[in-house]
Amino acid sequence: TDISxxxxxxxxxxxxxxxxxxxxxxxxxxxxxxxxxxxxNAQVLDNMxxxxxxxxxxxxxxVRLNWKGYELNLMDTPGHVDFAYEVSRSLAACEGALLVVxxxxxxxxxTLANVYQSIEHDHEIVPVINKVDLPSADPEGVRQEIExxxxxxxxQAVLASAKTGIGIEEVLDAIVERIPPPKGxxxxxxxxxxxxSWYDPYLGVVILVRVIDxxxxxxxxxKFMAAGTTHLVDRVxxxxxxxxxLPELGPGExxxxxxxxxxxxxxxxxxxITDAKRPAAEALPGFKLVQPVVFCGLFPxxxxxxxxxxxxxYKLRLNDASFSFxxxxxxxxxxGFRCGFLGLLHLEIIQERLTREYDLDLITTAPSVVYExxxxxxxxxxxxxxxxxxxxxxxESVEEPWIEATIYMPDEYLGSVLKLCQDRRGVQKxxxxxxxxAHARAQLTYELPLNEVxxxxxxxxxxxxxxxxxxxxxxxxxxxGDLVKMSIMVNGEPVDALSMIVDRANAxxxxxxxxxxLKDLIPRHLFKIPIQAAIGGKIIARETIGALxxxxxxxxxxxxxxxxRKLLEKQxxxxxxxxxxxxxxxxxxxxxxxxxxx
Ligand code: GTP
Numbered sequence: 001t002d003i004s005x006x007x008x009x010x011x012x013x014x015x016x017x018x019x020x021x022x023x024x025x026x027x028x029x030x031x032x033x034x035x036x037x038x039x040x041n042a043q044v045l046d047n048m049x050x051x052x053x054x055x056x057x058x059x060x061x062x063v064r065l066n067w068k069g070y071e072l073n074l075m076d077t078p079g080h081v082d083f084a085y086e087v088s089r090s091l092a093a094c095e096g097a098l099l100v101v102x103x104x105x106x107x108x109x110x111t112l113a114n115v116y117q118s119i120e121h122d123h124e125i126v127p128v129i130n131k132v133d134l135p136s137a138d139p140e141g142v143r144q145e146i147e148x149x150x151x152x153x154x155x156q157a158v159l160a161s162a163k164t165g166i167g168i169e170e171v172l173d174a175i176v177e178r179i180p181p182p183k184g185x186x187x188x189x190x191x192x193x194x195x196x197s198w199y200d201p202y203l204g205v206v207i208l209v210r211v212i213d214x215x216x217x218x219x220x221x222x223k224f225m226a227a228g229t230t231h232l233v234d235r236v237x238x239x240x241x242x243x244x245x246l247p248e249l250g251p252g253e254x255x256x257x258x259x260x261x262x263x264x265x266x267x268x269x270x271x272x273i274t275d276a277k278r279p280a281a282e283a284l285p286g287f288k289l290v291q292p293v294v295f296c297g298l299f300p301x302x303x304x305x306x307x308x309x310x311x312x313x314y315k316l317r318l319n320d321a322s323f324s325f326x327x328x329x330x331x332x333x334x335x336g337f338r339c340g341f342l343g344l345l346h347l348e349i350i351q352e353r354l355t356r357e358y359d360l361d362l363i364t365t366a367p368s369v370v371y372e373x374x375x376x377x378x379x380x381x382x383x384x385x386x387x388x389x390x391x392x393x394x395x396e397s398v399e400e401p402w403i404e405a406t407i408y409m410p411d412e413y414l415g416s417v418l419k420l421c422q423d424r425r426g427v428q429k430x431x432x433x434x435x436x437x438a439h440a441r442a443q444l445t446y447e448l449p450l451n452e453v454x455x456x457x458x459x460x461x462x463x464x465x466x467x468x469x470x471x472x473x474x475x476x477x478x479x480x481g482d483l484v485k486m487s488i489m490v491n492g493e494p495v496d497a498l499s500m501i502v503d504r505a506n507a508x509x510x511x512x513x514x515x516x517x518l519k520d521l522i523p524r525h526l527f528k529i530p531i532q533a534a535i536g537g538k539i540i541a542r543e544t545i546g547a548l549x550x551x552x553x554x555x556x557x558x559x560x561x562x563x564x565r566k567l568l569e570k571q572x573x574x575x576x577x578x579x580x581x582x583x584x585x586x587x588x589x590x591x592x593x594x595x596x597x598x
Contacts, residue, residue: 007073007179008096062076085270089196093195095123099146184211190216194270196208225273226287231260292340297333299363322346370382373390374396400449400483408469410465451501458471528545
């Protein structure tokens with residue numbers, strides 16, 4: 001394709017503002033699919049449901065559209081704060097973006113974060129005010145908001161309704177007219193960026209690429225520069241959205257290749273693909289190896305599900321190389337896995353998929369971040385599991401990861417949100433008001449320790465703002481912290497699954513909360529049971545479960561033989577789920593409940 005006829009763009013939108021609906025409309029308007037192919041299948045780009053039946057999920061695709069002789073490549077980006085790096089690579093593959101804003105809702109925090117990234121990539125941004133068909137639509141107000149909040153010229157914003165079809169041709173024309181064509185040198189050695197990859201049950205690993213220079217051909221021997229591996233390209237093509245094979249991809253083009261790669265983990269987002277025989281002199285800038293930042297233990301509620309959990313984790317990892325898992329054993333919870341995620345929302349997605357798609361009932365231990373622990377001897381360890389925490393005497397200092405969060409909310413919730421951030425050791429950086437009238441909102445920037453955010457920050461934020469606050473964050477490096485390991489002891493025995501790393505100043509309150517909950521959750525025994533929270537050898541909180549009166553048990557087992565047998569059977573069944581701590585039996589439900597309340 002003539003490079004001047006190519007346009008590469010992504011769509012930036014807050015959840016529910018109509019990104020998928022608009023994408024479908026663009027596909028339909030350009031004839032990628034007939035009306036008949038579109039119907040009955042709510043959202044074309046959302047392949048999840050179909051793939052789910054096969055037990056494997058495909059990633060959202062990138063689509064090539066033909067419009068008035070131009071080749072438009074619509075790049076789908078993950079709409080998720082935890083995938084910041086993936087988003088940045090997708091954006092780096094485009095020259096422009098459609099900014100879709102709901103005409104009734106206005107600009108939201110997540111939209112902002114993505115717009116700023118898009119601006120950083122020098123994108124030409126075309127504002128699209130969607131849902132103008134709604135009675136509550138206020139396109140003028142939203143236009144002003146885009147100008148005031150984002151600082152973009154919105155005088156040329158396209159008014160559209162992805163639902164009724166208003167403005168769709170204008171959107172396509174605007175892409176051609178306003179977004180610049182890519183630049184590239186067809187004669188230079190091949191240089192292509194690995195934008196994304198996923199596992200396809202028929203094709204193996206499919207790689208999404210953006211060619212910068214040179215040509216990527218079927219049958220070519222290519223080298224992945226960061227991974228250092230060489231592969232033979234056995235398929236080249238694009239999605240229209242149907243998979244279409246092509247002989248080659250030229251400079252500026254976006255498409256896919258396959259190269260007999262078995263695992264997604266072998267492909268690294270941001271890697272440079274070059275010709276093995278005539279390699280590029282240097283790789284593309286900005287390559288980064290993504291590392292998990294939040295860890296937790298996942299255990300099957302029913303020990304018999306361990307194998308199933310392992311198989312499910314393997315399956316999920318086929319398509320998501322960014323999460324990690326390794327086996328872990330806990331005295332309290334049995335066999336399970338220590339898993340690493342890109343963020344808390346990533347953790348929730350995986351957890352939910354395990355529950356919903358793989359029908360597993362799971363216990364999740366308190367999420368932990370990765371601490372840099374400096375030992376007295378000079379050694380530095382990265383630790384994310386309280387079980388690996390060194391003895392306090394051996395620790396010189398500890399550093400913890402911090403984030404910068406942007407929270408965006410109606411003014412009435414500002415007071416509660418400020419208090420929440422303050423309670424979580426936050427440092428306020430900025431507070432501004434944006435928008436006018438019904439769209440006026442406070443924009444708050446805070447620096448927070450990630451450790452305080454992974455507990456239940458997001459849920460608390462949503463509940464105190466009745467769902468109106470939106471939240472976005474990025475990491476800003478490690479900083480010194482006064483962190484300690486808090487252990488929970490039942491009848492003098494530490495319970496591994498309940499220990500956690502906490503800020504020393506908050507340790508007492510956390511410990512007390514946990515002891516109080518456990519007091520209600522652990523059944524009485526024939527003797528008194530102390531429940532204690534401790535840091536090192538020092539007890540910081542304590543509760544006691546009173547002893548069971550003997551006559552109660554006597555009465556219980558006194559009845560007729562059938563009843564007694566039933567009770568015994570019931571008890572035996574219950575026993576399987578009990579964990580013994582010294583002479584104390586703790587029902588597994590108690591751990592689950594204690595952990596769920598975090
Ligand atoms: P996620 O997939 O959750 O990120 O949302 P999205 O941004 O892709 O939004 P989606 O296209 O799923 O649309 C969200 C809702 O808005 C759906 O119920 C759509 O039917 C509706 N919607 C999308 N565009 C319009 C529009 O122009 N007018 C009206 N009235 N509704 C629309």
